[in-house]
Amino acid sequence: MNPQDLELLLTRVMPYGKYKGRLIADLPGHYLNWFAREGFPSGEIGRLLALMHELDHNGFSGLLDPLRKR
DSSP, X not given: OOHHHHXXXXXXXXOSSTTTTSBGGGSXXXXXXXXXXXXXXXXXXXXXXXXXXXXXXXXXXXGGHHHHTO
């Protein structure tokens, strides 16, 4: 994991789908789980979705809180 990816989770928005326009860090767990089952897209968006899924699934979403407060 690249440390800058944590900041990208708070700045990149979902470009399509049901949650289009929502920050990747704010996507619901069930949506991230769906991607994990069906396959993450290629490229940066897929890498960030996979990272957010790992954080959410393992209970580490709170790691983003200090970055949100900046």
